[in-house]
Amino acid sequence: MSFRIISPKNAQKIMKSIFWASGILTIIILIVIIGYIILKGMPVISLEFLLADPIDSGRAGGIAPMIVSSIYVTLIAGIVAAPLGVGAAVYLSEYAGESRLVKLIRFGAETLAAIPSIVFGLFGLSFFVIFLGMGWSLLSGGLVLALMALPTIFQVAEVSIESVPRSYREGSLALGANKWETVYRVVLPAAIPGITTGVILGMARAISEAAAILFVVGSALAMPASIFDPGRPLPLHLFVMATEGISLDNAYGTAAVLVIMLLVITVLTNTFVERYRKKMMGR
Amino acid sequence: MNKRLEEYFVEKGLFITAIFSIIVILLIIAFIFREGFPIFQEYGFLNFIFGMDWAPSDGQYGVFTMIIGSLCITILALIMAVPLSILCAIFMAEIAPPTMTKILKPVIETLAGIPSVVYGFFGLIVLVPFVRVQFGGTGFSMLTASIILTVMILPTIISVSVDALRSVPLEYKEASLALGATQWQTIKNVIFPAAIPGVITAIILGMGRAVGETLAVIMVAGNVTQIPGSIMDPVRALTSNIALEMGYATGLHYNALFGTAVVLFLMIMVLLVIANYYHYKKKVVIGGGYL
Numbered sequence: 001m002s003f004r005i006i007s008p009k010n011a012q013k014i015m016k017s018i019f020w021a022s023g024i025l026t027i028i029i030l031i032v033i034i035g036y037i038i039l040k041g042m043p044v045i046s047l048e049f050l051l052a053d054p055i056d057s058g059r060a061g062g063i064a065p066m067i068v069s070s071i072y073v074t075l076i077a078g079i080v081a082a083p084l085g086v087g088a089a090v091y092l093s094e095y096a097g098e099s100r101l102v103k104l105i106r107f108g109a110e111t112l113a114a115i116p117s118i119v120f121g122l123f124g125l126s127f128f129v130i131f132l133g134m135g136w137s138l139l140s141g142g143l144v145l146a147l148m149a150l151p152t153i154f155q156v157a158e159v160s161i162e163s164v165p166r167s168y169r170e171g172s173l174a175l176g177a178n179k180w181e182t183v184y185r186v187v188l189p190a191a192i193p194g195i196t197t198g199v200i201l202g203m204a205r206a207i208s209e210a211a212a213i214l215f216v217v218g219s220a221l222a223m224p225a226s227i228f229d230p231g232r233p234l235p236l237h238l239f240v241m242a243t244e245g246i247s248l249d250n251a252y253g254t255a256a257v258l259v260i261m262l263l264v265i266t267v268l269t270n271t272f273v274e275r276y277r278k279k280m281m282g283r
Numbered sequence: 284m285n286k287r288l289e290e291y292f293v294e295k296g297l298f299i300t301a302i303f304s305i306i307v308i309l310l311i312i313a314f315i316f317r318e319g320f321p322i323f324q325e326y327g328f329l330n331f332i333f334g335m336d337w338a339p340s341d342g343q344y345g346v347f348t349m350i351i352g353s354l355c356i357t358i359l360a361l362i363m364a365v366p367l368s369i370l371c372a373i374f375m376a377e378i379a380p381p382t383m384t385k386i387l388k389p390v391i392e393t394l395a396g397i398p399s400v401v402y403g404f405f406g407l408i409v410l411v412p413f414v415r416v417q418f419g420g421t422g423f424s425m426l427t428a429s430i431i432l433t434v435m436i437l438p439t440i441i442s443v444s445v446d447a448l449r450s451v452p453l454e455y456k457e458a459s460l461a462l463g464a465t466q467w468q469t470i471k472n473v474i475f476p477a478a479i480p481g482v483i484t485a486i487i488l489g490m491g492r493a494v495g496e497t498l499a500v501i502m503v504a505g506n507v508t509q510i511p512g513s514i515m516d517p518v519r520a521l522t523s524n525i526a527l528e529m530g531y532a533t534g535l536h537y538n539a540l541f542g543t544a545v546v547l548f549l550m551i552m553v554l555l556v557i558a559n560y561y562h563y564k565k566k567v568v569i570g571g572g573y574l
Contacts, residue, residue: 012465022370087300108305116495208398211497235400262396
């Protein structure tokens with residue numbers, strides 16, 4: 001004992017403060033980044049900024065077409081990826097059992113989640129834009145983002161479907177329902193909060209992505225009339241504003257809008273999940 | 284009979300959604316490799332990978348400097364991110380009181396949710412001038428890119444590590460504490476060693492995110508194709524190379540950028556296979572009652 005330079009008791013004290021410091025540092029990092037963006041961006045944001053078209057390639061004016069483009073691509077991503085992701089999750093947890101194929105499908109989802117966004121971008125360019133002839137459009141962009149949102153939705157949905165108690169399924173089957181009726185009427189309704197969270201997380205990934213749509217969505221400044229028009233979602237607009245040095249003020253404004261949107265999404269999903277968890281616990 | 288038919292079609296339909304991600308991956312491989320193949324054929328795969336010069340106007344397509352650039356940025360980011368995120372993960376899993384955990388969880392989710400362009404923008408506006416003033420040079424450097432990447436991969440490493448730490452059986456901890464070990468001794472000698480395979484998976488996933496990050500790196504790294512002599516030198520990552528030049532590339536240059544994507548894809552696949560190996564090992568080790 002006497003050879004120890006630091007006694008276990010002191011080591012415990014020192015390490016505890018180091019752990020606390022690292023936790024607090026993480027919080028500070030977030031506050032500094034978000035605080036800076038919002039403080040600099042808030043003065044720029046006004047109703048006019050949100051509702052007006054950009055003037056002089058973004059030097060003045062607002063970001064209305066970018067907001068509309070973002071909504072379009074995110075909705076396309078959600079509408080396409082949600083049924084695919086949830087369907088895959090249902091198949092894996094209810095129908096497939098444990099086989100080589102299931103392992104392969106899981107590895108596939110992991111791979112899809114790990115592929116760099118710029119590689120998705122190149123794939124979107126060569127497949128949707130050129131090979132399928134969709135051109136530079138919100139549709140091409142939305143479809144690329146759907147592929148990126150897919151693994152998130154699948155993984156979250158699978159966990160929430162698997163956490164539905166076995167007894168629910170047994171009760172339904174005992175009443176004479178067949179498998180699909182059980183899944184559709186019992187398992188999916190019970191798993192809905194988790195599935196919703198998954199879809200929101202997938203769409204959040206889609207709304208914040210820029211690299212994957214850089215060469216797919218067309219980067220047009222005009223208000224898109226339909227999903228077959230090119231557009232420029234918010235993250236892409238921010239990238240162009242910042243790197244081409246067009247307007248620092250408008251870049252701050254765009255960044256703040258993006259950050260506020262993501263804060264709202266995070267808070268909403270958290271309260272939603274928390275409330276549901278309480279409801280389930282209180283039963 | 285009708286019901287049975289419905290059941291049959293539902294199952295087949297669900298099966299198709301399940302294999303959809305595999306189909307997508309095969310399509311991605313097919314299209315990226317198809318467009319990238321001409322550069323390997325005409326310039327030579329080894330010349331492409333190990334070539335030191337990238338000068339598309341002179342017909343030089345070597346990406347070696349960018350492979351090194353990507354690796355250097357990633358490793359420097361890991362050196363900063365791994366200690367902080369492991370400490371923070373242990374804090375969340377073992378030490379923090381419930382209120383602190385309740386604050387940290389959304390903090391980490393928000394850090395993970397901030398768009399990479401916003402990180403890049405923050406780096407460009409705040410970090411680049413900071414580095415320029417503190418360390419000299421232009422401020423666009425390997426160090427700046429690594430700092431931004433550090434923040435971006437923190438949430439990945441923390442959340443996966445927390446899961447790994449929490450999945451260590453409670454008996455291990457109780458046994459250690461019952462033997463009179465302090466909390467720190469228990470963490471150091473029991474909980475952390477048992478969670479190591481999961482932590483390694485977390486680090487590799489963070490590494491994958493760092494290698495694949497594009498726009499945030501472009502905005503702060505300086506994008507010069509050279510082997511960096513110091514951490515203050517500008518570098519160009521593989522991802523940046525694609526995003527910077529795809530807008531105007533034609534002919535073999537276009538193929539060379541797809542070739543760059545092939546290299547990236549292969550790097551990510553190697554990381555994934557390693558991560559899966561450790562994931563598998565973790566299950567075996569913990570299930571087998573390792574202590």
